[in-house]
Amino acid sequence: MRIGELARRTGVTPRALRYYEEQGLLTPERRPSGYREYGDRDVDTVHGIRTLLAAGLNSAVIAEILPGLPLPGQRRPGPTCPELLTVLARERARITRQMDQLEASRKLLDAVMGADAPSEVIRTPQR
Amino acid sequence: MRIGELARRTGVTPRALRYYEEQGLLTPERRPSGYREYGDRDVDTVHGIRTLLAAGLNSAVIAEILPGLPLPGQRRPGPTCPELLTVLARERARITRQMDQLEASRKLLDAVMGADAPSEVIRTPQR
DNA sequence: CTAGACCTTCACGCCGACGGCAGAGTCAAG
């Protein structure tokens, strides 16, 4: 499929898809005309990219871990590189911290919304 | 206290504290010399600001909800304005969505790390 | 009185994930 259809099927703009390619996240074929030609699995890949981006991973990190992306119905070996494992673990920890932050923030909002009893200021280990 | 001490006590740079004032999040007194003079409660306020910033709220929104910030040992009435409640609810929903995103992303990372069984690509309702 | 730590106000720089536009080529239908 061409870039427009992939855009429709993923809800991602063509501009963003070209950007992902520029960052090495997608490597579509090229027609003689220069048009990009995507495969069906790219739909899943794009969804994976978006999920990871939404979690605050930058494109460089995503590019590293994308080869290990579990695509449906595909058996894969464990993670290849040990330093990749380090990156993965670090990002995982970051995500967990971020979730704690979010929970603290939500509690704070709840306290502002239903302010009846005086509550302690939520103090997160800021970094 | 002056800006340096507040910076030390909060772990936030003076530059950031001035920025918060510029955004209307802090309104310290001024000495005749022009030096900013902060109160003890500003320490808690700054922690609140950081918690909310870390959750993705922008300074404009924080400025709106800061007056309702529950400071320790202070009894407060319910939320003042109905449109403020709308903002709060929207941000709260955003945070919850974000937490779901993070969980999905973490699962994806786990799948990449311990890739033994073929797993479905996590598909989050991207927006 | 002086040094050095601290403070002030500009004002430009940065980063990352795109948006938007220009100018030109491509493709399929009628």
Next chain:
DNA sequence: CTTGACTCTGCCGTCGGCGTGAAGGTCTAG
């Protein structure tokens, strides 16, 4: 063969939360 939808490659713009000087006042210990 034309038309209109689609695509290409540049390249500059944006936004938010600061970082980083620069050029100059202030404060306090010795």
